[in-house]
Each structure stands twice: as structure tokens, then as C-alpha cells.
Amino acid sequence: MASKAVTLLVLFLALIVVVAAAAVEARRPQSDDPTAAAAHAKRRSKDATPTHLHFFFHDTVSGKSPTAIRVVDPPASSSSSSSPFSMFGMVNVMDDPLTEGPEQDSGPVGRAQGLYMASDQNTIGFLQAMNLVFTSGDFNGSTLALLGRNCPLDDVRELPIVGGTGAFRFARGYALLHTHWLDFQTGDATVEYNVYVMH
Numbered sequence: 001m002a003s004k005a006v007t008l009l010v011l012f013l014a015l016i017v018v019v020a021a022a023a024v025e026a027r028r029p030q031s032d033d034p035t036a037a038a039a040h041a042k043r044r045s046k047d048a049t050p051t052h053l054h055f056f057f058h059d060t061v062s063g064k065s066p067t068a069i070r071v072v073d074p075p076a077s078s079s080s081s082s083s084p085f086s087m088f089g090m091v092n093v094m095d096d097p098l099t100e101g102p103e104q105d106s107g108p109v110g111r112a113q114g115l116y117m118a119s120d121q122n123t124i125g126f127l128q129a130m131n132l133v134f135t136s137g138d139f140n141g142s143t144l145a146l147l148g149r150n151c152p153l154d155d156v157r158e159l160p161i162v163g164g165t166g167a168f169r170f171a172r173g174y175a176l177l178h179t180h181w182l183d184f185q186t187g188d189a190t191v192e193y194n195v196y197v198m199h
């Protein structure tokens, strides 16, 4: 009798395992982009060396077709408690081109879409939140999400990568930003990006 009870118990436990496995399978997304999935699987199987991306970011705020627009001016009242130089409270929204080289007409890499907001009362310090949307090369169709502090007058700024899509699922890493060119009259700038991402 005891052995029969043990057999029943084993069968019961086996059933639980099968049901649990089926439940896990059912939770997987039904439709998946095979290209992104394949690229991702390939990356995951490699050594834990970050992917290095190098490109240039063009922020044009002046002229007839700016790629970044100011949606909130720094409130006049903020100048009493903060340095006017800081532009505290300003918000710009951007859809800036990313290119292979420092020239605007060099090979397109993608877009930087998001915002930068002056959030430091004493100096020019932005909260920058953006998606890097890749439109060519190995990572065409994939995105990286960045969120961090950008003080544009610093030589090198570091922004954390907080996530990604497509080939960049599970992304983590950082981007180093260095101003390549800045027009102090207009505020237009070209920034060199070195991105190191694990995915």
C-alpha cells in the first residue's frame, strides 16, 4: 500500500511539473520579430564584451529647419533663485540625426529622439531622456533608451543606458559624450558619442 501511495505522489508531482512548464511556454510572446530574435540570440551567446558604437549627434536649434525645438522657456521667476546662465526650467524636444562622421551629410546611423531639460540651478545641467533609434547597419530597427545627466560644457559626459529593444534587449551600459563642435551664437552643436552596451 505504501509503495502505491509513493507511486501516486510521484505521478502527482510529475503532473505539476508538466503543467508548470506548459504555463511558462504559454507566457512567451506568440509573435516575435525573427531577425531581432536571431540577432539577440547571437549576441547573448558571445563573450561578455560590450558592443562599441561610435557616431556623431547633430543638435540644430537655429535656422529654418531645426531638429530640436524649445517647448518651455526658462521661467523669468526662476532667475531670482537660480543663475540665469543655467536656463533652469527650459525644456527642448529633439529628433536629432546621428551620422557616422562629424559631417551632417555623412552616412546616416539613426536618430536621437527625446528631450533635454535644464534641471540644475547653478550651471547648465540637463536631464536628458532619449531613445537612440538605429536606421541602418547591423542594428537597424533596434533602439537604446538613455536617461542621465548631461552638462554640455563638460569635456566628457556619461549617460547610463537603461534598456533597449530588438538586438538591444536587456541592454545595459553607458554612453560617453564629447562636444565636437559648438556654435555659441546659435547653440547648434555636434557631439561625438562612444556607446558601450551589453545586450
Ligand SMILES: *[C@@H]1O[C@H](CO)[C@@H](O)[C@H](O)[C@H]1NC(C)=O
Binding pocket: 135, 136, 137, 140, 141
Ligand atoms: C532598415 O530597415 C528597414 C525596415 O526593415 C528597411 O526598410 C530599410 O531599408 C533598412 N535600412 C537600411 C539602411 O538598411
